[in-house]
Amino acid sequence: MDSLEDTLQRLRDTFRAGRTRPAEFRAAQLEGLNRFLQDNKQLLQEALAEDLHKSAFESDISELLLCQNEVELALRNLRNWMKDEPTANSLLTKTSSTFIRKEPFGLVLVIAPWNYPVNLTLVPLVGALAAGNCVVLKPSEISKGTEKVLAEVLPRYLDQSCFAVLLGGPEETGRLLEHRFDYIFFTGSPRVGRIVMTAAAKHLTPVTLELGGKNPCYVDDSCDPQTVANRVAFFRYFNAGQTCVAPDYVLCSPATRERLLPALQRAITRFFGEDPQRSPNLGRIISEKQFGRLQGLLGCGRVAIGGQSDEGDRYIAPTVLVDVKETEPVMQEEIFGPILPIVTVGSLDEAIEFINRREKPLALYAFSSSSQVVSQVLDQTSSGSFTGNDGFTFLTLLSLPLGGVGNSGMGRYHGKFSFDTFSHHRSCLLAPPGLEKLNEIRYPPYSDRNQQLIRWAVGTWSCTIL
Template identity: 40%
Template sequence: MNKADTTHLIQKQKAFFATGKTHSLAFRMHALAMLKRAIEIHEKEIHAALEADLGKSPFESYMCETGMCLAEITYQMKHLKKFASPRRVKTPLAQFPAKSYVQPSPYGVTLIMSPWNYPFLLTIEPLVDALAAGNTAVVKPSAYSPYTSALIQELLEECFDPAYVAVVTGGRKENSFLLEQPFDYIFFTGSQAVGKEVLRHAAEHLTPVTLELGGKSPCIVDSTANVKLAAKRIVFGKFLNCGQTCVAPDYIYCHESKKEELVSELKKQIMKQFGKNPLENPNYGKIINEKHFHRLQNLLHA
């Protein structure tokens, strides 16, 4: 997609939003129901794409991706009427005897830029919330997870008119074209470096932004800890998705009285959860691509 195509797409979405169709709760509910049905129908294909990109097992794919998306849709459909209803608030004395309320309303045309580590979840879950709130959406999945990105494009094109929900694939060039557009809201998940670029471009249009940029995630094991349980949970959290998780444990603060026991239990849990030959374990995934594999190797030997 070139710059002119991108501009035309945003104009189409702005025109569609201006019709007011997305303000209807019935319209939003129908959109969510269609998306939910599509995920259920294509669940095996989604899991196959996640396995091709990240080596995820069907169990892990459901637990961390499709299952969470389905749960979010169910939650939004259950509470949508409440979320969209006006809320009474106190009226200042100067406006007496008026009545005051807050009326939730959609932003308009939204951009969702998602990463490669949870490519289905972190694309579809924010899309669910955007649609539930009455927005249109342009979805830009990661180029690093090509199988899942292609599947997302196929699924969303099956469900929605691109004037309502569109998918743009590609890499940095397509990202640049999109960020030059005057979106009404941007939701980005990824690195701090790219997050700065997103925020810089958004500032040009005073576009509100949500940035989810990960961070550091220490584990604290104090003197009162159940060490076996702590080790079990730390290993699960660290090795899930081969550690490619923004909230994976980065380091451990351990009370000196528990150090030796914890180290021993961590070793036992790694063996118990993944076996002697983890690369042969179908429940253990892979690093997303060769570039990141070598990046991690260099970190280990630094």
């Protein structure tokens, strides 16, 4: 096998030769990725079941289908996305052509997580390939089954002169980050995100950081408790809670909590049966390390629903905690498991104040029969995404970007946003070689008259050429 240095040099040489720039080459890579998804659907589902005990339903709708939609959208729109984008002109530059060119960055690194190991690996890859980059893909070593498929099967479908899968754990990733890349896309925790950003800063490499956080879910007194319980339980316990945009804790009044608890119990029983451990629809915790961390969180507050666990099966029951303190670990760290704390507040204003004194989350949810309440939460808070009266269904819409703010990350992707993320938007102006007489007003010696003419020519009211 090539050394790391040889692999990176090979990819750089491919990019510098211009191989990845033509639309035909980019489309061929995307078509290869599409065939990989179609040909290996069962293999990927088996890997996801091995890693996370995902049902075929969850694997299909949250992993494979979303990847296929991304590829197909990129293939349909690739040439249009690649076109130069004309821009407005002023009178001063009326004879020039101005536009934005979308250029590939070069050699990009995509570091993927383990919780959605197909989706969160391949969706950024779609954007990187569509934008004409060479790509180093680093799948998570924790989701071993999926990592094996991505490392052994995916390269057969892509041109290996512009693509490589590199394996390993934190040590290997650290060595990888010592090298210079033209762009780094990382999905993971804020703690590791800081490490990635520090490494990127040494080379002034731009980054997208898709991080996590504690996503609040405010439930207003006006809500129907069973409707809220159904939606919150579905999105909290999907993938055994191992979702970066899942509702992380509920904020509600004491009265709403008392109505919500039996409704949540009914929803959990309806979804997973009397014994959720036997349900084929409930996933498992990815590793013993994560299981141990989550088991420790079960000691926070008081268990109102669930609380059972089985270390040998890496099973933690769908759980609801009450009477938790803000200082306890379950309210300090992202849970990333099937545990839902409920925190009581006295009013909507108190809930908003609670949210705003914490780090900005990746997602924020508000449930109310009043559109004014939902709008107030939206208007008076900040988060990567916001949903009223539902969960993370926005992830199915390629017209909406996914991205954090503050502690929950920077940058955005999905659909055309992915193409734009992996493209350098180059400002271009092409002036005519003649017509020099028109330029005389900008040359010294300066005069008040020429200054006034230039101010007039570059004014915001000037004509535009598109």
